Amino acid sequence: QVQVQQWGAGLSKPSETLSLTCAVSGGSLSGYYWNWIRRSPGKGLEWIGEINHSGTTNYNPSLKSRVTMSVDTSKNSLSLNLQSVTAADTAVYYCAARFGRGRYYYYGMDVWGQGTTVTVSS
Amino acid sequence: QSVLTQPPSVSGAPGQRVTISCTGSRSNIGAPYDVHWYQHLPGKAPKLIIQGDTSRPSGVPDRFSASRSGTSASLAITGLQAEDEAVYYCESFDNSLSGFWVFGGGTKLTVL
Numbered sequence A: 001q002v003q004v005q006q007w008g009a010g011l012s013k014p015s016e017t018l019s020l021t022c023a024v025s026g027g028s029l030s031g032y033y034w035n036w037i038r039r040s041p042g043k044g045l046e047w048i049g050e051i052n053h054s055g056t057t058n059y060n061p062s063l064k065s066r067v068t069m070s071v072d073t074s075k076n077s078l079s080l081n082l083q084s085v086t087a088a089d090t091a092v093y094y095c096a097a098r099f100g101r102g103r104y105y106y107y108g109m110d111v112w113g114q115g116t117t118v119t120v121s122s
Numbered sequence B: 001q002s003v004l005t006q007p008p009s010v011s012g013a014p015g016q017r018v019t020i021s022c023t024g025s026r027s028n029i030g031a032p033y034d035v036h037w038y039q040h041l042p043g044k045a046p047k048l049i050i051q052g053d054t055s056r057p058s059g060v061p062d063r064f065s066a067s068r069s070g071t072s073a074s075l076a077i078t079g080l081q082a083e084d085e086a087v088y089y090c091e092s093f094d095n096s097l098s099g100f101w102v103f104g105g106g107t108k109l110t111v112l
Helices: none
Strands: A003-008 A019-023 A034-039 A045-051 A058-060 A067-072 A076-084 A091-099 A108-113 A115-121 B007-014 B018-023 B036-040 B046-048 B064-069 B072-077 B086-094 B099-102 B107-111
Touching: A003 A091, A003 A108, A003 A115, A019 A034, A019 A091, A019 A115, A034 A067, A034 A108, A034 B107, A045 A067, A045 A076, A045 A091, A045 B086, A058 A067, A076 A091, A091 B064, A108 B046, B007 B018, B018 B086, B046 B064, B072 B086
Parallel strands: B007 B107
Antiparallel strands: A003 A019, A019 A076, A034 A045, A034 A091, A045 A058, A067 A076, A091 A108, A091 A115, B018 B072, B036 B046, B036 B086, B064 B072, B086 B099, B086 B107
């Protein structure tokens, strides 16, 4: 069973770049779509984007201009960079896996990281 | 404003049945793209409880079930238990713009 462990800086200053990493164990990156999701205080879940093992990405249109996702197959890990952060980017960030073979839309995200709390403040 | 609309809250007594609705449009649920449901307990990662409209992943109790019709979907929980108190989210794919995944705003279930 694939598992994920995530980490990154818990505090960012406004206008800086938020960086988070997710390491995959118990399997490889291939065969899944790797997603980043966040939950801001008082709000619901927001899908940030996804990446597959080949590096093909799909981003939320509302964040697309500031988001970069990448994979490192040698380390079996993936990363999220969010540029020019503001207080509105304060949230718990999750990485999660969606099975990527067969009917793409059929599968939900069934493997989740533990979450990383990121606060944007000067 | 979420692309998928859920009621902010529902409640029920232990043992009762509750339903949570998720209303979308022709670019997502009505396209039709599959609907997934997640349970989010405080301090924990969300948990997938329904995928592919109606399918329960292994280990999810059969007290959880779901359905869909047109541009809407619904999650039902029977035999309510205190441990079911959580926020529930629906998710689907939206084909507007370049296509992206969307969540509902979330529904807080309170077990009275």
